[in-house]
Amino acid sequence: xxxxxxxxxxxxxxxxxxxxxxxxxxxxxxxxxxxxxxxxxxxxxxxxxxxxxxxxxxxxxxxxxxxxxxxxxxxxxxxxxxxxxxxxxxxxxxxxxxxxxxxxxxxxxxxxxxxxxxxxxxxxxxxxxxxxxxxxxxxxxxxxxxxxxxxxxxxxxxxxxxxxxxxxxxxxxxxxxxxxxxxxxxxxxxxxxxxxxxxxxxxxxxxxxxxxxxxxxxxxxxxxxxxxxxxxxxxxxxxxxxxxxxxxxxxxxxxxxxxxxxxxxxxxxxxxxxxxxxxxxxxxxxxxxxxxxxxxxxxxxxxxxxxxx
Amino acid sequence: xxxxxxxxxxxxxxxxxxxxxxxxxxxxxxxxxxxxxxxxxxxxxxxxxxxxxxxxxxxxxxxxxxxxxxxxxxxxxxxxxxxxxxxxxxxxxxxxxxxxxxxxxxxxxxxxxxxxxxxxxxxxxxxxxxxxxxxxxxxxxxxxxxxxxxxxxxxxxxxxxxxxxxxxxxxxxxxxxxxxxxxxxxxxxxxxxxxxxxxxxxxxxxxxxxxxxxxxxxxxxxxxxxxxxxxxxxxxxxxxxxxxxxxxx
Numbered sequence: 001x002x003x004x005x006x007x008x009x010x011x012x013x014x015x016x017x018x019x020x021x022x023x024x025x026x027x028x029x030x031x032x033x034x035x036x037x038x039x040x041x042x043x044x045x046x047x048x049x050x051x052x053x054x055x056x057x058x059x060x061x062x063x064x065x066x067x068x069x070x071x072x073x074x075x076x077x078x079x080x081x082x083x084x085x086x087x088x089x090x091x092x093x094x095x096x097x098x099x100x101x102x103x104x105x106x107x108x109x110x111x112x113x114x115x116x117x118x119x120x121x122x123x124x125x126x127x128x129x130x131x132x133x134x135x136x137x138x139x140x141x142x143x144x145x146x147x148x149x150x151x152x153x154x155x156x157x158x159x160x161x162x163x164x165x166x167x168x169x170x171x172x173x174x175x176x177x178x179x180x181x182x183x184x185x186x187x188x189x190x191x192x193x194x195x196x197x198x199x200x201x202x203x204x205x206x207x208x209x210x211x212x213x214x215x216x217x218x219x220x221x222x223x224x225x226x227x228x229x230x231x232x233x234x235x236x237x238x239x240x241x242x243x244x245x246x247x248x249x250x251x252x253x254x255x256x257x258x259x260x261x262x263x264x265x266x267x268x269x270x271x272x273x274x275x276x277x278x279x280x281x282x283x284x285x286x287x288x289x290x291x292x293x294x295x296x297x298x299x300x301x302x303x304x305x306x307x308x309x
Numbered sequence: 310x311x312x313x314x315x316x317x318x319x320x321x322x323x324x325x326x327x328x329x330x331x332x333x334x335x336x337x338x339x340x341x342x343x344x345x346x347x348x349x350x351x352x353x354x355x356x357x358x359x360x361x362x363x364x365x366x367x368x369x370x371x372x373x374x375x376x377x378x379x380x381x382x383x384x385x386x387x388x389x390x391x392x393x394x395x396x397x398x399x400x401x402x403x404x405x406x407x408x409x410x411x412x413x414x415x416x417x418x419x420x421x422x423x424x425x426x427x428x429x430x431x432x433x434x435x436x437x438x439x440x441x442x443x444x445x446x447x448x449x450x451x452x453x454x455x456x457x458x459x460x461x462x463x464x465x466x467x468x469x470x471x472x473x474x475x476x477x478x479x480x481x482x483x484x485x486x487x488x489x490x491x492x493x494x495x496x497x498x499x500x501x502x503x504x505x506x507x508x509x510x511x512x513x514x515x516x517x518x519x520x521x522x523x524x525x526x527x528x529x530x531x532x533x534x535x536x537x538x539x540x541x542x543x544x545x546x547x548x549x550x551x552x553x554x555x556x557x558x
Contacts (some may be wrong), residue, residue, distance in 0.1 A: 046355040060440035092468040099438035108404045108523035127326040134527040161356035174478040175447040189470045219558040263325045304544040
């Protein structure tokens, strides 16, 4: 089987989520890559060095500069004439483009795969990971998105892919990029952070969130999260929310501080490698999933932890 | 401008899903069902655009069982003007739903279709993008702000690491993210009024769409259970355990 993997990049480097998609694709067959963008020679070179890569299709065109799906999806659909599976990382870019490609190919996409079980069968989370479905496609071609935390990252060196320019596609003329505000803080993104410190309603106010949660996150170089209760109470903005209707995260270490552990929240973080819970209620459901639990008053325990770690 | 808002009836987000013992799916018998939370946000956004004078009519659509009428009545009580139920007891995949919505869009010629970015049951996150492909319209997914200006709409999107704004030619597809708005509750008088708003019932066959599944679910299982953790006595022990794992500043 010939796979075509979408290379997510920032114009100069290949993003990590791509490397997990390459690993998933390599379980299906030959791995070809697609680098689309403007002035992407450097990215194409880096992509060709990813271990196990065959051809690297490079579509260098101003129309592809901002990953506008109206322009990019027809390009991918055209390349799919000579490939059997389109594989994209389940990032906001991958999720934006892949279903548009799938519908153009009249294929039912399989989203967010966790494992490859056979040539056409996969596991994927449903109900925010509260259940795992094993599914099998009957379509002639596959369109998949890959959960980055579920696959090892392919090595970024040792490959010898052959770079090939693609001239297909252009501007569909129905959409344009206006601007972006990408957070420039030192803090990692919530969805790709290795460590996350989350606070819940027990904090009582946004001042306490600042005073107790932020210093620990600063010390650990962690991303900041919150429960829905804390967001609804206005302690932090909406985009901090971890949970079924917020962000689904799977860091190496997740600190749940003053979070009781509602189903809604657990659905968003229970795939974390290690969960640390600090809560003064020893019966809080969060302790049923925590690897390390500390029954203590967070207002004294967390500053002490911040000082000692 | 008319706005089309597809809505889905799903397991309420506060109910813990239980996997059926025979591994065929999640048990939906005798549990609370509600409108998909992202779809509520879509309905709310459409109503706000109507209140601003941008939209003139809001048509809610649901593809699902007879009981999805309740979900459509909720949309009508919130402020949608009329509803279409495409009734089927089969589980319909996003691709087939997108095909049904494409046929409805052809007939209704909306200026905007606003959908939830994903349903919290299947978590597919596909229908809006697929509908955009089938109609050939532009798409603004994971929206946190929607601004209609003349023959265009500016959509601010929640992307990994921040926000991005795109300008789309109308008609266009928008899918909602959490930050777009806070949906209103329907008032009792509006719930009563919604009962007399028009609701058409159709079938997938009326739109010539084959809904047979392309992806077969072989089994549904519980996720791996986390092994029971340990309680530490104090902060010192916690720090020692974390340092042993390599977690420190």
